[in-house]
Amino acid sequence: MAFQGMIKNAYQDASLNKNVGTFAFWFHRLSGIGLAVYLIMHTYVLSSAISGKESFSARMGAVQNPLFAFLEIVLIGGVFFHMLNGLRISICDFFDLTRAHKLFFWIEMVLFIAIMVLTVILQWPKLQSGFYPTM
Amino acid sequence: MAEKVSNQSLLTWFLQRFSGLFLAIFLFTHIDVHHFLHRQGLINFAEVNERLAGSVGWKIFYIFFVPFCVFHALNGIWAILADYRPSGGFSASTKVVFWVVGLILTAIGALTLVNLFAVGV
Known part of the structure; x- marks a missing residue:
């Protein structure tokens, strides 16, 4: 129930303040949570290196395949936005x-898009x- | 009148910014070297070991990088939870869980690095 309340509050807050600052705030949080989860998977x-070189290589x-290469692009998107x-x-x-935070947001977006084009x-x-x- | 902020909250707020700025530099290097510069074949133990073993620079890099990553991630999640003004009991137990998870992740990270940095494997 507490979690539902959090989601409801977040939705109301985002609906009341529809501007780039709100978008940046929520996307910063979502990307941060995603990166924290990734950190555990990455670890x-x-x-596996602890169990030896064969285990690590396996x-x-x-x-390492095209699917994970695609997911790596999503990961790098999250990393660089955050x-x-x-x-x-x-x-x-x-x-x-x-x-001047909105101006900086658009500068951030230009850099982000440039990095993502390079990444792809x-x-x-x-x-x-x-x-x-x-x- | 401004509400007094506890010294601990101020310290963790500052450390979150400080670790974030460090990670901005660290992650740029880490992603560039380990994700982008590797453009052929599969990453395996021998290749990573060859790059890291005997390198003082990479040792210093990762001694800071791993704890900063763990701190920034867990403190960031904690900051999100704290925004919802959790009860005292939830707050205290979550802090304990986060400390345990943080120490375990740091220990696993350290052990992993010891193996990846090993010379003559």
Whole structure:
């Protein structure tokens, strides 16, 4: 019930304040939660090194295919949105630029789109079925 | 009149910003080297070990990177929960759980790095 209340409050808040600040605030939270979950999965995959090099190579091999290459693009999107938005928040807070937060948001979006275009270009070969050698 | 903020909340707020700024630099390097620069074949133990073993720079990098990641993630989730003004009991028990999870994740991260950094494997 408490969780339902949280969702309801969040929805009402987002509906009342439809502006880029609200979007950035909620997307920062959602991307942050997603990245925290990813951190646990990332730790699980890499921790196979504790069991030895064969175990590490096998588990790493299981997450290297076109599907995970696509998910990596989604991950990098989350990382860079969260990173750029976090930098925007810090710059606005520490340099007394809160009144210019919307301008900084659009600068952030331009940088974000540029990084994502570069990411897709770099990841594109990995999305092809012939990129990864068969195990 | 401004409400007094506890020293602990102020410290964690500041550490969240500080760790975030560090992670911005760290993640750029980490993603660039481990996700983008690797463009051929499969990542395996030998390749990662060759890059990391014997490198003081990477050791220093990851000694800061792992705890900062864990702190930033868990403190961020805690900040979201704290926004909903949880009860004293929920707050105290969640803090304990987060500390345990944080220490376990850091320990696993450290052990993983010890193995990946091992020389002559």
